[in-house]
Amino acid sequence: MTWSAALAPLRNRNFAWYFASRLINMLGNMMASIALAFAVLDITDSPSALGQVLAAHTLPMVALLLYGGVIADRFPRTLVLQFSNVASALSQGAIAVLVLSGHAEIWMLVVLSVVHGAVSGIGFPAMASVLPQLVARSDLQPANALISLTRSAMMVLGPTVGALLVVTIGSGWALAVDALTWALAALLLVPVRIPPKEPTGAPADTIRELREGWSFFWGTPWLWIVVVGFGVLNLIHAGAWSTLGPAIADDTIGRQGWGFVLSAEAAGFLVTTVVLLRVRLERPLLLGMLGALLMAPPMLVLGVSPHLVILVVAAFAAGAGTEVFGMGWNLAMQENIEDGMLSRAYSYDALGSFVAIPIGQIAFGPLAAVFGYRPVLITSAVAYVVICALVLSSRSVRTLRRVPTTPEPAVTSGTS
Template sequence: MRLPDSFGLLRQRDFGWFFASRTVNLLGLSMANVALAFAVLDLDGGSASELGVVLAAHTVPMVLFLLVGGVVADRWPRTLVMQGGNLVSAASQGVLAALVVAGRADVTSMVVLSAVHGLASAVSFPAMAGLLPQLVERRELQRANVLLSVSRGALTVVGPSIAALLVVAAGPGWALAVDALCWALSAGALLGVRVPRAERPADPPSALADLREGWDLFRSTTWLWVVVAGFSVLNALQSGAWLTLGPAQAKRTFGEQGWGLVLSAESVGLLLMTAIMLRVRLDRPLRWGVAGIALAGVPLVLLGSAPVLWLVVAAAVLAGMGFEIFNLGWNLAMQEHVEEHQLSRAYSYDALGSYVAMPVGQLALGPLGEALGYGPVLVGAGMLWVAACGLVLTSRPVRDLARAPVAEDALSDR
């Protein structure tokens, strides 16, 4: 499988417009993460604890309503669900940007607008996650996922650095304004996606029955719930240590622009691994995915113990490579082993379990870092990260899950 072959998928109308929507959206997101962090830290008395509160305000409503979003996405046209969520996100980010630019933002307004944004994400994420198998044939799933990874990696290489430059030169509000515009453009691009509406039974089950069906799938699929349980720990560490303490530690050491370089370095690693994945088939996608993502513990340890920019950048490249192995492996596992009519609900249970501890990390690690020091808490988080990955790999269903036969046959023909 070669990169030109993957780009050939863009000639397919529906996937092409979906790719355009995701690309524009990812550009805004890659800038917003940096801009929001420094918008909070630039407030009078802004701290890692307040940043954690703002981030948690996004996560809590998202977690609470993810299951509702999964049911909605399996019942209604997924493109329509995504458009609605994207437009709400555009409005909330636009208001936040205006407040920051005008100097009228405070923690309360940021919390409220982050909560609105989180609610929109709860509805649109399961729809987005479940849409790809409706746009391409199963044999094309790895190619399509690789192409989306190329886009994500390329944009997040430049996005954080551009955001950091905007933050330094003009202030974080302008980077947030770009994110708001990207959400609106992403919704517009989805107008070009035409997916036949799935036939529903004449007497469809209730929403509660749909939730029970999704739960039965989740609890009976060992590899699914084991990985999700592991990621409840990893996401708490990612949000509480890397995204909350990370910017604060960077501001004290190598600065905002250095932090933008670190985040961009992750994406360089992602792109490097994408090039490898064009030539390597993941016969055991979760075994290699979980082993790869264990590398993300390294930059946490270095940021806490030796915050030298070039060392943290080099470790971030390794982490990005690990993230890409896992992202590809996880998407292939879900898209090949879960039926399409249940896929959004499966992703919603996945996201619920994976994200449920994020507010704990966001709210707890900021004060813990201020009490014990950012460095020791970051080092401890990195060590716990690696240990959690090791525990997930003790599960045989995770280690032994293979590619679906149809996907393997299709890939062998290339």
């Protein structure tokens, strides 16, 4: 794939506007986490209060993912995204006003976080599934890679910008900037034009559509096998890496060392995304699951001998493998699931993948207290490998290939 082909999606007017919207949106998201954390800590020094505010966002988001999939398959996805962005701008703006005015209380932030989480759950399936409506099938991999490239860059830039805003102008103004990015993201979607959905002739019925989504999900082996596998893998990752990792780092490689490890992981994302702009993944799920296996070595190193240099190298490789999986998964979904079912498929995917994460976050601390960090991390690394191997034991996963592409006109008209 030439660089000209890799950047071809940006010459498509619709994708270019969507890309700009996602870029602004991701920058705001990356800033918001640190801004909200310090806003809560400005009100109270209680970590439990911060946990309540964060959970108030996560729980309604997960609860409404399936409904969001139905909405995105029923209505124009850009319209759903605009609604979600505007509602997010209003909820974040309200938090900013409360913080800046000095009237913010934890219960108020909890209520507004519930609103923000709810609209995020409604908007996520539309955001995940709109890409095939914006670019030709032959441009799906470079389009996904460009989105991943910006996400990886924002993972590095966003928290730094957010921290800078918090330090210089305060957490309230930083949240106000985040609210502005949500509004701007909605505005940038206005020029996007996608073909209207063809009427099905059947009256809207949310329960029926959810059942149709479930029937498709369960009737597609590679889909449910990977989602079930990642439900367990994400539980392990959230518990072993994200929860126990910082605690172990604090006593071994230090907080700055842990920062280097996480930066190496982000660098692995970024470098691999650039590679995937040029290299075509022919077997997206086989290569993706092999990439996912690379998350096990950092856990093993963390448990056996947390040496900084080895951890940095292992984390870089894990980031690279994670990005290969992410690309392979999106291509498998976008190329093999028809448009009318895609949002619901993504919603079942997200629900299955996210639902067990809080269990890992809560359970691994007590497990480490009872059995010790080393045994829990070694067991986690072994379990990670076993789960990946079980997923790969499915022929439907190993043999799924890219859908052949032929020269075709762009899905949408106009160039930038």
